[in-house]
Amino acid sequence: xxxxxxxxxxxxxxxxxxxxxxxxxxxxxxxxxxxxxxxxxxxxxxxxxxxxxxxxxxxxxxxxxxxxxxxxxxxxxxxxxxxxxxxxxxxxxxxxxxxxxxxxxxxxxxxxxxxxxxxxxxxxxxxxxxxxxxxxxxxxxxxxxxxxxxxxxxxxxxxxxxxxxxxxxxxxxxxxxxxxxxxxxxxxxxxxxxxxxxxxxxxxxxxxxxxxxxxxxxxxxxxxxxxxxxxxxxxxxxxxxxxxxxxxxxxxxxxxxxxxxxxxxxxxxxxxxxxxxxxxxxxxxxxxxxxxxxxxxxxxxxxxxxxxxxxxxxxxxxxxxxxxxxxxxxxxxxxxxxxxxxxxxxxxxxxxxxxxxxxxxxxxxxxxxxxxxxxxxxxxxxxxxxxxxxxxxxxxxxxxxxxxxxxxxxxxxxxxxx
Amino acid sequence: xxxxxxxxxxxxxxxxxxxxxxxxxxxxxxxxxxxxxxxxxxxxxxxxxxxxxxxxxxxxxxxxxxxxxxxxxxxxxxxxxxxxxxxxxxxxxxxxxxxxxxxxxxxxxxxxxxxxxxxxxxxxxxxxxxxxxxxxxxxxxxxxxxxxxxxxxxxxxxxxxxxxxxxxxxxxxxxxxxxxxxxxxxxxxxxxxxxxxxxxxxxxxxxxxxxxxxxxxxxxxxxxxxxxxxxxxxxxxxxxxxxxxxxxxxxxxxxxxxxxxxxxxxxxxxxxxxxxxxxxxxxxxxxxxxxxxxxxxxxxxxxxxxxxxxxxxxxxxxxxxxxxxxxxxxxxxxxxxxxxxxxxxxxxxxxxxxxxxxxxxxxxxxxxxxxxxxxxxxxxxxxxxxxxxxxxxxxxxxxxxxxxxxxxxxxxxxxxxxxxxxxxxxxxxxxxxxxxxxxxxxxxxxxxxxxxxxxxxxxxxxxxxxxxxxxxxxxxxxxxxxxxxxxxxxxxxxxxxxxxxxxxxxxxxxxxxxxxxxxxxxxxxxxx
Numbered sequence: 001x002x003x004x005x006x007x008x009x010x011x012x013x014x015x016x017x018x019x020x021x022x023x024x025x026x027x028x029x030x031x032x033x034x035x036x037x038x039x040x041x042x043x044x045x046x047x048x049x050x051x052x053x054x055x056x057x058x059x060x061x062x063x064x065x066x067x068x069x070x071x072x073x074x075x076x077x078x079x080x081x082x083x084x085x086x087x088x089x090x091x092x093x094x095x096x097x098x099x100x101x102x103x104x105x106x107x108x109x110x111x112x113x114x115x116x117x118x119x120x121x122x123x124x125x126x127x128x129x130x131x132x133x134x135x136x137x138x139x140x141x142x143x144x145x146x147x148x149x150x151x152x153x154x155x156x157x158x159x160x161x162x163x164x165x166x167x168x169x170x171x172x173x174x175x176x177x178x179x180x181x182x183x184x185x186x187x188x189x190x191x192x193x194x195x196x197x198x199x200x201x202x203x204x205x206x207x208x209x210x211x212x213x214x215x216x217x218x219x220x221x222x223x224x225x226x227x228x229x230x231x232x233x234x235x236x237x238x239x240x241x242x243x244x245x246x247x248x249x250x251x252x253x254x255x256x257x258x259x260x261x262x263x264x265x266x267x268x269x270x271x272x273x274x275x276x277x278x279x280x281x282x283x284x285x286x287x288x289x290x291x292x293x294x295x296x297x298x299x300x301x302x303x304x305x306x307x308x309x310x311x312x313x314x315x316x317x318x319x320x321x322x323x324x325x326x327x328x329x330x331x332x333x334x335x336x337x338x339x340x341x342x343x344x345x346x347x348x349x350x351x352x353x354x355x356x357x358x359x360x361x362x363x364x365x366x367x368x369x370x371x372x373x374x375x376x377x378x379x380x381x382x383x384x385x386x387x388x389x390x391x392x393x394x395x396x397x398x399x400x401x402x403x404x405x406x407x408x409x410x411x412x413x414x415x416x417x418x
Numbered sequence: 419x420x421x422x423x424x425x426x427x428x429x430x431x432x433x434x435x436x437x438x439x440x441x442x443x444x445x446x447x448x449x450x451x452x453x454x455x456x457x458x459x460x461x462x463x464x465x466x467x468x469x470x471x472x473x474x475x476x477x478x479x480x481x482x483x484x485x486x487x488x489x490x491x492x493x494x495x496x497x498x499x500x501x502x503x504x505x506x507x508x509x510x511x512x513x514x515x516x517x518x519x520x521x522x523x524x525x526x527x528x529x530x531x532x533x534x535x536x537x538x539x540x541x542x543x544x545x546x547x548x549x550x551x552x553x554x555x556x557x558x559x560x561x562x563x564x565x566x567x568x569x570x571x572x573x574x575x576x577x578x579x580x581x582x583x584x585x586x587x588x589x590x591x592x593x594x595x596x597x598x599x600x601x602x603x604x605x606x607x608x609x610x611x612x613x614x615x616x617x618x619x620x621x622x623x624x625x626x627x628x629x630x631x632x633x634x635x636x637x638x639x640x641x642x643x644x645x646x647x648x649x650x651x652x653x654x655x656x657x658x659x660x661x662x663x664x665x666x667x668x669x670x671x672x673x674x675x676x677x678x679x680x681x682x683x684x685x686x687x688x689x690x691x692x693x694x695x696x697x698x699x700x701x702x703x704x705x706x707x708x709x710x711x712x713x714x715x716x717x718x719x720x721x722x723x724x725x726x727x728x729x730x731x732x733x734x735x736x737x738x739x740x741x742x743x744x745x746x747x748x749x750x751x752x753x754x755x756x757x758x759x760x761x762x763x764x765x766x767x768x769x770x771x772x773x774x775x776x777x778x779x780x781x782x783x784x785x786x787x788x789x790x791x792x793x794x795x796x797x798x799x800x801x802x803x804x805x806x807x808x809x810x811x812x813x814x815x816x817x818x819x820x821x822x823x824x825x826x827x828x829x830x831x832x833x834x835x836x837x838x839x840x841x842x843x844x845x846x847x848x849x850x851x852x853x854x855x856x857x858x859x860x861x862x863x864x865x866x867x868x869x870x871x872x873x874x875x876x877x878x879x880x881x882x883x884x885x886x887x888x889x890x891x892x893x894x895x896x897x898x899x900x901x902x903x904x905x906x907x908x909x910x911x912x913x914x915x916x917x918x919x920x921x922x923x924x925x926x927x928x929x930x931x932x933x934x935x936x937x938x939x940x941x942x943x944x945x946x
Binding site for chain 1: 480481483484485487488489554556557560566568571572575656659660663698700701703705727729735746747757758762763767775782783786787789790793795801863868872873875877881883
């Protein structure tokens with residue numbers, strides 16, 4: 001290896017080119033190298049802890065490998081360096097056991113302080129129950145009784161790029177947009193109780209410095225207190241593998257001022273005037289989903305109160321109405337059973353031509369409303385209104401070539417509610 | 419195998435009949451042949467698991483779903499990990515153990531040769547069952563290699579096939595471990611006291627105890643999963659009052675020692691290569707032994723650092739944070755010892771040495787990101803992101819796998835009797851090291867910026883680094899074809915290797931001819 005310096009030059013050249021590419025990429029890309037900007041005290045504490053440990057690690061790394069590379073360049077046979085034959089030194093070995101230990105203690109002290117603060121969920125101003133579902137989030141404001149589900153709003157056409165000719169360009173908040181935001185006030189300690197309905201999920205907003213697993217059968221706690229003046233929209237994603245659509249259940253939190261929050265609660269948690277609340281508003285996405293939300297919010301609210309539910313049942317439904325609604329609402333079914341109702345054999349059964357969709361209508365309604373234990377088929381009775389379930393069942397019994405001609409009415413569903 | 423062809427030259431061989439063909443390879447009780455089988459198996463699995471990694475990287479090259487649906491993507495991530503951990507890394511090290519431990523301790527063979535045969539031949543069947551699960555309805559297991567309940571309770575019959583396969587590999591590993599322990603404790607050459615044993619033997623002895631301690635725990639966990647799935651129990655199934663977190667505790671009680679099972683033998687290999695090419699004895703031999711034992715002990719009391727976000731009590735989080743941080747002390751001792759071994763040596767940089775330096779450098783990088791991960795509040799941000807993916811590939815690929823590659827180049831002349839092509843070896847090292855870093859270094863940034871792991875699709879701000887990573891992965895994958903070429907070419911021919919191969923290396927393996935004859939140390943050597 002006499003020509004190593006020459007090779008080293010080549011490596012340096014390569015690294016320069018490589019580095020240059022990175023910098024040129026930086027000119028047009030919006031990627032980042034480090035944590036998202038913190039907006040809570042906790043996230044700031046974590047950030048400084050992270051940077052402290054990082055710089056300690058860098059210092060150790062530079063020191064150790066400075067010595068190693070010095071040795072590699074100096075103590076080589078090609079320079080006729082005569083090898084020493086020492087093989088141990090108790091003094092040195094004790095020193096490099098004790099010094100790292102002291103460094104660790106120095107790291108552990110601030111880490112412990114931050115951790116103790118993070119685990120203190122007492123004295124909260126507001127409690128929200130967060131439930132993970134395959135694959136959406138459910139939110140329930142325990143103080144005001146507002147509850148809703150929050151589902152991915154990115155249209156399927158942007159996700160499915162298998163056929164390049166039909167591909168649609170992806171929007172700015174691709175995979176980070178939902179139909180209904182979790183609305184929280186700034187400057188107040190928000191405590192969240194986190195659980196799941198089916199498998200384990202994890203609720204994470206990087207800018208808040210919070211991540212907690214949502215585990216069925218457990219209620220975990222976390223809290224955050226967003227700085228006043230940092231109102232806006234913050235986005236996160238599910239962080240624990242939860243099956244097929246793990247990557248498609250984002251979390252969007254809309255932080256508003258305390259006053260706006262009171263108004264929002266007073267209005268019963270309506271999403272119709274969302275743009276008036278947020279300081280940073282999202283451009284409305286021109287998709288079916290947006291239209292759907294507007295239509296569904298009153299329906300979902302209506303489902304909560306008994307008298308209004310009865311009022312809806314007096315409306316007459318045609319098969320065309322139900323089919324049209326069914327096609328839109330069944331996005332939640334399509335996640336597993338596929339756009340053509342073919343499913344994935346062995347895990348997600350087909351709807352097209354299935355015994356369930358062509359057999360007794362009772363069974364079909366039952367499985368949609370109450371799910372099938374031990375599978376990803378969950379109970380939708382609480383998540384969807386009578387009208388939506390009726391539309392879904394009607395749609396599935398007549399689409400995908402099933403053509404049973406059955407029409408299921410919202411009143412049929414209401415009759416089955418336990 | 420050419421060492422078989424030339425084995426007749428050695429006088430040891432005259433007394434023994436050497437079988438050929440089916441009888442030789444399928445019914446072998448010879449530690450060298452079984453070692454070869456293990457190594458070939460491991461390399462095959464490296465390519466199968468690598469192909470799955472490339473499917474993952476192809477899908478992640480751009481946002482949106484271009485090639486596979488998310489369900490198949492999850493099968494890929496799950497199977498990639500299972501195959502690499504249980505098929506490539508673990509059997510790879512058992513292959514090294516089989517070949518080298520008897521040669522290093524001056525024993526004629528492993529202590530339990532028939533069991534040795536069985537522990538290897540279980541593996542092809544275990545992995546056939548695992549791989550066949552791709553063809554059952556619903557495809558292969560897709561719940562991640564950790565097989566967390568209750569997601570695995572939802573899975574199809576492939577989960578059951580996976581459980582059977584895990585039981586079989588567990589049996590294989592435990593038998594292999596027993597064999598190592600018995601060989602090392604009973605069959606050392608006269609005069610070789612425990613504290614004179616080569617480091618590779620020491621690390622494997624400790625690894626073997628870890629294997630025996632934790633493989634049954636894993637077997638227990640997956641059996642409970644099986645009964646939850648089929649026999650109405652509710653250990654982990656919350657629908658029946660079971661506890662999903664219990665599964666994680668049991669799994670990681672196995673899973674954390676498991677990561678040391680995969681790295682300790684690598685430490686052993688590095689501890690042989692560096693002294694040889696620095697022409698200087700290993701620095702701090704006894705502190706190396708104690709550090710290895712300390713790491714093994716600590717590995718049993720840190721498991722819950724994989725589950726900081728499950729909602730443990732504060733005291734639990736603090737305990738596991740402190741215990742985890744402590745591991746960096748003995749690991750640091752090892753790194754310092756290697757660097758000091760190089761210090762004032764007379765170094766040359768043949769391929770094995772390049773690998774050893776690469777491992778020390780890159781493994782330490784992974785170790786330092788591991789220290790960052792130990793800090794609980796910060797771990798809340800890193801947990802289940804690409805930062806973790808980057809971290810464990812730095813310790814597993816540039817730690818374990820690259821150490822095996824270095825070890826292969828180091829002992830290949832002893833195994834085959836031929837020198838490998840030094841230029842090609844060096845090219846292979848540089849391609850591997852550079853593409854590895856292009857693949858995994860950007861993943862640190864992805865994780866910090868907030869990209870969760872096990873995602874089939876991602877938001878747009880993660881695109882650039884994913885593209886770097888995908889390009890690197892394909893380069894890394896293709897470069898390994900060169901590795902296969904070098905090995906095949908060396909087996910077939912090349913410059914004849916001397917008995918010592920390198921410049922005055924230490925160890926009994928260098929006292930037997932190259933290639934090592936079919937039977938060695940019929941008469942035990944005496945160690946002074």
